[in-house]
Amino acid sequence: MNNKEKMIELDGAIGEGGGQILRSALTLSMITGQAFRINNIRANRPKPGLMRQHLVAVQAAAQICNAEIGDAGIGAQLLEFVPQKIKGGDYQFAIGSAGSCTLVLQTVLPALLFADKESNIRISGGTHNPMAPPVQFLQRAYGKVLEKMGASIDIQLKRFGFYPAGGGEVLAQIQPCSQLRQISLMERGERESAFAESFIAGVAANVAKRELECVGNGMGWDESQLLVRGLPAEQGPGNVLLLTLEYQHVTEVFCAFGEKMLRAEAVAKNAIQQARHYLASGAAVGEYLADQLMLPMALAGGGKFTTSQISEHAKTNAAVIKKFLPVDISFAENGSCHTCTISNQ
Template sequence: MKQDVIELDGAIGGGQVLRSALSLSMLTGKPLRIHNIRARRSRPGLLRQHLTAVLAAAQVCAARVSGAELGSRELTFEPGPIRGGDYRFAIGTAGSCTLVLQTLLPALLQAPEPSHLSISGGTHNPLAPPVDFLQQAWLPQLRRMGGQVDLQLLRHGFVPAGGGELQAIIQPSTLQPLHLEQRGALLGRRAWVLNAGLPEHVAERELRRVGSRLELPREHLSAVQLDERCGPGNVLLLEFVFEHLTELFSGFGQSRLRAESVADRVIDQARDWLDSGAAVAEHLADQLLLPMALAGGGSFTTPRMSEHLQSNIRVIEAFLPVRIDCSSSAAKVLHVAVSTPRH
């Protein structure tokens, strides 16, 4: 019996719409037709990392695809059965390895056999979660839901050079609902800088700013000098470990942007979340939604509705029989609850 095609307007968001739609098409077996891909971005259509995600998804489920080419704004994706196994994908630029991984991971958790996945490209990209975020913040929550995933960073890759590589081992898993309403007690906080091919004083100035503004003692601040062949690159990572979750904020060094300004941006993001009292910050909220929908339930609190969260809700509800309720509390915190309606 031929499945109904899910039609999506990609203009409701950026690459997130495409990635979530691919994941859900693979998982549900429903064909996807998406137009206006990344229509509101400065470079609309499929970039290299999006194209890699499409081709990788097609390989994992033997999909029939049309429109899979650089710059394409329309795509048709007809999935077949999901297959585990050994996969190796090369983005060929500094496009984000983590976003390709997040496209494939939900499907590979439901494959009939384990998978070994290698992706090369950018591991630390300003427009995507760095590998550290997946390792410290996102995957621990996925594991709490029952997801069996091991992720290793083999080689750092910054923009524009790329050349990084990550490796994931994924076991077939059934996800269970997760509720993240409170952070719990603060257990620890630290900041570190990854520096490749840049003067040491850049990292020192970033860390000095974090130390002074957040009153972090020197022993909680560190700099890691990477092989200059990984760079040039610089990323500041700020971690908060709470009883029920870990959050990680990142900021990337750029030419013409002072080290202190890089630090200020990261600190301001973290303070916005800390002051809100919400359990999860903007990026983690966005990335927990799909696993919760696949688990058939879950909830979290987050400071506010973001564009990514809003577009993700629309994509998920197009594919799955779940209900996603969003309500603001008196404290101006957004409460998001995923449920499966009873028929």
């Protein structure tokens, strides 16, 4: 491959050692034009190397910027990625399993903001599984922040895809954005709405009712805030409980999944605990949104936010971002929450 001597070298075993290292590297490589080599891909996972969803993310990124990727395949722990210019247009990617559509979309979406024209992406696979953010998180939480930064995106969930069957479908329309705006998310602002949704497909209706009853009791919400969302049985079996908190400046989405041998009350308790932790912190954004905000803020040249928790995932992501962009990313404790500051060097 060309430009090997200029490649950014990454160790996939650093920090939490998961797929986020690869995904952030792909995004930033596409945008900056810098080639990279990554060893020890997902070294800290039970099944190291590229899984199906990671390989599709690599292939999607390569197609969008006509990159050289060598012999990338399932289980590979080494990847070299040499990008060319980002091309907008119509793209279709099939994961072929319950592998996450949202993680593939999060890999290519920021890059397509820097494309030469509008892009339309169709991704099929898993839309709701415990190891990835649900589509509603991208629509309501991540998407709201990107729009504040000047991006114009539209994400549509066409069909749910639960683990292990998959079969879901997500569409995204992305307009070019020459420069993202710097923003500061230090406070949530006034609460505008709060509601819970229990989505069920091929699962008894009383599961949703029990989950929502627990949420009502645990959060002090009334019936108008507790919504059963029945889905066609062929999209299941599956169950996901979503708690959405909409504020003036930010929206947060917390989720918990129904599983075999797991009581509906336990699912509800999981979601309630996440929401309560966020509420008690007083922070603007929760742990998972914090992880995803650093990259677009770094692309904007700076930004600042308060968060309920700085995860190992976030620290690892910050280390990767700093390999590609001339930014400083600092974390500071601020009473019951933390402050993350991104600034140009």
